[in-house]
Amino acid sequence: MTSMPQYVKILLCSFFLLLAVLLAGWRYSQQPKPVALTPVLSKETEYCLTCHANLPEISPSHPVETFGCVICHGGQRLALDADLAHSTMRGGRNPSDLSVVEVSCGGSNCHNRLPNHEGDLYGNQIQRVQTSLQATYAGAIAQVRYAFGAQPDPSARMGAFAVQDTTLPTSTNITSLSIFDPKSEMNPAIRSFGENCLYCHLSANPLPGPAYAHLVGCAACHTPTANTTLEQPIHQLTLAVPYTQCNICHNRGNYSMLDMQFHPRQDQAVDRLRDYYQPIAQFTHCEWTLDCVDCHTRVEAMGDGDLHSSKKEVQYVQCRTCHGTLAEPPLTRTIISPNDLAVYLAFINPVVGDLQVGDTIVVTEKGEPVWNMRRVADGNFELYGKASRKRFTVPLVLNSKCQQKEDEQAARYCHTCHIVERNSLK
Amino acid sequence: MIKMSLRGTKRRSNPLSRREWLTLAWKGMLAFCGLLGLDGLLRFLSYKPESSPPTVFRLGLATKYPPGSRTLIPEARALLIQDTPGFKAYSLVCTHLGCQVKVIGEGLTCPCHGSRFDLQGNVLNGPATQPLHPLVLEVQPKGDLILYII
Amino acid sequence: MRPSFFHHLHPPTIPADQARWRFTLGAGGLSLFLAAVLLVTGLLLMFYYVPTPEEAALSVQTLTFLVPYGGLVRHLHYWAAQFLVITAVIHLGRVLLTGAYARPRRFNYLLGLGLLILILLLDFTGYVLRWDEGIRWALVVGTNLLKTIPPTNLGQAFYGLVIGGTEPGAATLVRFYAWHIVGLFLPLLVLVGWHIFRVRRDGGIAAPPLEVADGILLGDELRRRERIDRFELVRRETIAALLAMAVLLVFATFLPAPIAPPIGTTDQQVAHAQAPWFFLWVQGLLHLGDPFWMGVLVPLGILVLIALIPYVLPQPPPEEQGRWLPRHGRLAQVVTVVMLVFLIVFTLRGLLEK
Numbered sequence: 001m002t003s004m005p006q007y008v009k010i011l012l013c014s015f016f017l018l019l020a021v022l023l024a025g026w027r028y029s030q031q032p033k034p035v036a037l038t039p040v041l042s043k044e045t046e047y048c049l050t051c052h053a054n055l056p057e058i059s060p061s062h063p064v065e066t067f068g069c070v071i072c073h074g075g076q077r078l079a080l081d082a083d084l085a086h087s088t089m090r091g092g093r094n095p096s097d098l099s100v101v102e103v104s105c106g107g108s109n110c111h112n113r114l115p116n117h118e119g120d121l122y123g124n125q126i127q128r129v130q131t132s133l134q135a136t137y138a139g140a141i142a143q144v145r146y147a148f149g150a151q152p153d154p155s156a157r158m159g160a161f162a163v164q165d166t167t168l169p170t171s172t173n174i175t176s177l178s179i180f181d182p183k184s185e186m187n188p189a190i191r192s193f194g195e196n197c198l199y200c201h202l203s204a205n206p207l208p209g210p211a212y213a214h215l216v217g218c219a220a221c222h223t224p225t226a227n228t229t230l231e232q233p234i235h236q237l238t239l240a241v242p243y244t245q246c247n248i249c250h251n252r253g254n255y256s257m258l259d260m261q262f263h264p265r266q267d268q269a270v271d272r273l274r275d276y277y278q279p280i281a282q283f284t285h286c287e288w289t290l291d292c293v294d295c296h297t298r299v300e301a302m303g304d305g306d307l308h309s310s311k312k313e314v315q316y317v318q319c320r321t322c323h324g325t326l327a328e329p330p331l332t333r334t335i336i337s338p339n340d341l342a343v344y345l346a347f348i349n350p351v352v353g354d355l356q357v358g359d360t361i362v363v364t365e366k367g368e369p370v371w372n373m374r375r376v377a378d379g380n381f382e383l384y385g386k387a388s389r390k391r392f393t394v395p396l397v398l399n400s401k402c403q404q405k406e407d408e409q410a411a412r413y414c415h416t417c418h419i420v421e422r423n424s425l426k
Numbered sequence: 427m428i429k430m431s432l433r434g435t436k437r438r439s440n441p442l443s444r445r446e447w448l449t450l451a452w453k454g455m456l457a458f459c460g461l462l463g464l465d466g467l468l469r470f471l472s473y474k475p476e477s478s479p480p481t482v483f484r485l486g487l488a489t490k491y492p493p494g495s496r497t498l499i500p501e502a503r504a505l506l507i508q509d510t511p512g513f514k515a516y517s518l519v520c521t522h523l524g525c526q527v528k529v530i531g532e533g534l535t536c537p538c539h540g541s542r543f544d545l546q547g548n549v550l551n552g553p554a555t556q557p558l559h560p561l562v563l564e565v566q567p568k569g570d571l572i573l574y575i576i
Numbered sequence: 577m578r579p580s581f582f583h584h585l586h587p588p589t590i591p592a593d594q595a596r597w598r599f600t601l602g603a604g605g606l607s608l609f610l611a612a613v614l615l616v617t618g619l620l621l622m623f624y625y626v627p628t629p630e631e632a633a634l635s636v637q638t639l640t641f642l643v644p645y646g647g648l649v650r651h652l653h654y655w656a657a658q659f660l661v662i663t664a665v666i667h668l669g670r671v672l673l674t675g676a677y678a679r680p681r682r683f684n685y686l687l688g689l690g691l692l693i694l695i696l697l698l699d700f701t702g703y704v705l706r707w708d709e710g711i712r713w714a715l716v717v718g719t720n721l722l723k724t725i726p727p728t729n730l731g732q733a734f735y736g737l738v739i740g741g742t743e744p745g746a747a748t749l750v751r752f753y754a755w756h757i758v759g760l761f762l763p764l765l766v767l768v769g770w771h772i773f774r775v776r777r778d779g780g781i782a783a784p785p786l787e788v789a790d791g792i793l794l795g796d797e798l799r800r801r802e803r804i805d806r807f808e809l810v811r812r813e814t815i816a817a818l819l820a821m822a823v824l825l826v827f828a829t830f831l832p833a834p835i836a837p838p839i840g841t842t843d844q845q846v847a848h849a850q851a852p853w854f855f856l857w858v859q860g861l862l863h864l865g866d867p868f869w870m871g872v873l874v875p876l877g878i879l880v881l882i883a884l885i886p887y888v889l890p891q892p893p894p895e896e897q898g899r900w901l902p903r904h905g906r907l908a909q910v911v912t913v914v915m916l917v918f919l920i921v922f923t924l925r926g927l928l929e930k
Contacts, residue, residue: 006811013818020825024648027829034642045475047641076837078634080641088841469644471623 034080039068046070046077048085059237061348072104093233096217098135098161098203102126105218117341119333121367124167125302129202129218131165132303132314137201139310141180144197147257148187156309160201167305174307192260199262200249211264214248221245221301239293239349242387243276246292251278273420284319284418291387295322297368319414321364322373322383324396326404332375334360342369352384485571488513496529496545502573504561505529507545513563515573516547521556534558583806587780590809592802594781594898599674602816603667609817610660611768613824617653618757625705627753629746632707633838640835647832654833655824657699661854664692665919672885672912675892675902676782682886684774687767689883694764696854701756703852707749710836713849715744717862724868783898848929856926857919878915885911 091097136159182194269275541552740747
């Protein structure tokens with residue numbers, strides 16, 4: 001014991017206590033002031049904006065005042081400690097990961113709804129995407145296994161993940177897919193296929209490099225990541241999906257069944273024309289000036305809810321869908337209800353103008369609205385590129401000099417004359 | 427000794443000794459810390475979680491409420507009256523101490539202390555002195571009726 | 577100055593030799609101080625904590641992150657509780673190793689043991705009140721241990737009594753809350769009062785008896801006759817309290833109390849569920865054998881062993897009181913050290929097992 005008088009000791013200890021209090025006060029002032037947000041939909045206050053105030057709005061259809069963050073991402077809404085706040089987030093940074101998408105994007109009443117627009121025959125986008133070929137890769141898996149004798153026919157049995165078709169009846173008689181496990185395959189070629197060729201389904205981790213950078217789940221298409229690295233989070237959802245997004249997986253190169261390797265394309269993409277398709281491809285003018293989404297429909301991209309064995313069963317859009325044939329113009333529908341699916345789609349896509357009751361739009365053979373193509377006053381059809389924002393007048397085959405045969409409507413027949421010669425263009 | 431040279435005042439007979447001054451200063455510091463602590467305690471106790479009780483109620487189409495009707499809107503604690511001049515709404519919160527008044531016959535009565543109001547909200551009887559608060563109504567272009575309680 | 581009420585709670589004088597920090601370690605007094613901190617911070621926490629399964633973890637998060645100074649109050653509560661377990665055990669160890677359990681202090685020794693049990697149970701019930709994924713398995717295991725008590729009916733009945741149903745749920749949370757703020761806390765207050773009363777009635781801190789030596793007091797005797805008065809005692813306690821508060825504040829500021837996502841919000845399996853640190857030794861035992869033996873009988877056995885020491889083992893005579901390691905208490909000291917080493921080793925093993 002020191003020989004200090006007691007009152008000095010007490011003074012000293014009080015001083016220590018004061019220091020501790022000041023330390024606590026300083027530390028307390030370092031913490032960020034909580035920023036509250038009470039979203040209209042959930043009515044439960046969240047504090048994510050305390051740290052994430054600078055994040056851009058994800059899309060005009062998902063304003064943060066209405067949705068907040070937690071309804072899609074999960075997480076602990078009251079926590080201001082990063083580890084705790086992020087601990088129950090769905091899918092890590094990406095709540096559209098197919099393993100959690102039903103809760104994040106489906107929820108109680110969102111993208112898993114039954115159709116509630118006039119002319120919408122499909123609804124429930126979650127179930128459709130989960131059973132689609134782009135997600136399951138069932139077609140490619142079935143083809144390879146059939147080619148190498150692991151299954152007796154090219155009908156799909158396995159997918160990149162196991163999935164069941166819960167919306168029976170189905171047009172394909174396939175009600176479920178089991179998981180494709182390359183390690184349990186006997187044929188070494190199929191095993192190599194599993195190791196080298198599964199980078200492009202919706203749950204796959206992509207190959208490294210900005211050319212292949214894509215997220216998983218819904219974000220694989222709807223979050224534009226082309227030519228970016230995935231290190232910076234891209235907080236964006238868009239319907240104006242440019243061709244570059246599709247090209248992250250499509251037109252990237254060739255898979256060779258001889259050596260079971262992926263051979264990336266070697267050409268230099270100096271402009272849109274040369275970037276769009278691979279050097280071996282044949283295509284017409286509109287096939288490179290428009291974006292993929294301008295022609296390929298929602299059913300083609302997201303599936304129709306049934307499990308298919310080949311994309312040939314799903315892809316059905318042809319040149320005549322927009323251009324018609326010698327015998328007839330393209331199929332159309334006049335909008336009679338303000339609740340029409342086409343009106344809704346035109347409204348939420350910020351690029352193309354709104355449709356009104358009374359407008360006539362083109363529809364596909366399956367009744368899907370080509371809502372970005374409408375008849376104008378002079379009787380012609382105008383098309384707006386969803387991503388490119390360009391306006392086109394669509395020439396019709398009817399009354400033209402086209403020499404097509406009625407029963408030859410596949411793309412290769414139109415390509416015979418309308419093909420674009422790469423080298424001839426500057 | 428503390429010398430003070432104020433004109434006209436007597437010099438104090440018991441000046442403060444150093445010990446007394448230090449004790450006073452010490453106790454003053456403690457009191458100040460006590461006040462700071464009290465401030466902290468009050469801040470601690472006055473936290474209110476964000477909760478927004480709804481202030482806007484959609485009542486549906488105005489045509490749903492025929493003329494001469496009186497409709498109770500329980501979620502808004504309000505009474506909707508469709509009269510000859512148009513729509514009126516009153517808050518059913520008794521202006522005395524806040525109980526919800528009941529519609530009985532052609533008037534409103536409060537079950538807690540017996541205040542009575544007429545259908546215009548005026549006080550007929552009872553400990554309440556203020557009439558029932560009228561509420562803002564809005565008829566939207568498409569015919570929807572919106573009630574605001576502010 | 578005139579002694580205040582607080583001064584009068586203390587004896588007029590106590591022997592200076594036994595009032596030294598080096599003798600008592602201040603462990604008993606610190607325990608009392610920490611209990612007071614727990615009372616105040618606990619009361620403040622009660623203004624915001626909601627004991628329902630849906631709201632409990634969320635109310636803890638609200639307290640920790642959103643209420644002004646709420647985090648500080650919660651962290652203070654947490655650290656005061658953990659330090660209390662440590663000071664209580666240190667105090668028990670000091671009493672055993674200085675022979676202060678001997679007559680007439682044997683009953684007070686039992687009161688102190690009762691307090692230790694209450695402290696551990698209060699720590700456990702408080703831990704469970706978080707109702708998050710971190711406590712989940714501790715709750716399940718802790719209560720399932722009750723079911724292992726034979727005969728089966730008794731174990732099941734005991735389990736049902738504690739849980740309030742057939743499995744841990746809303747009723748469990750309400751009961752644990754009731755235990756924590758009243759059911760265990762009121763007995764704690766009573767026992768604390770009784771324990772301190774007994775300290776005074778049994779003659780204060782254990783000290784050797786005074787001997788008069790021929791009228792002349794020699795150096796050692798002089799030292800042994802020194803006493804300090806109540807004002808000096810209160811001054812020393814003030815110093816201890818100030819320092820303890822400062823330490824608590826530093827811990828509370830820089831080492832937050834543990835927190836985890838609410839129960840049921842994550843389906844991630846934890847690789848290794850850990851018991852609360854003060855029961856890590858029980859978790860270690862449970863690795864070794866039958867749950868009833870390792871989880872119930874052995875811990876109870878240890879408790880009974882400690883409780884029996886003053887009644888079974890030889891007690892140091894009055895001349896040997898008031899100093900560390902009296903000669904006649906060797907067996908008790910060995911038993912104590914073995915027990916402490918066992919507890920520390922098993923706790924450390926549990927901590928290092930990540």
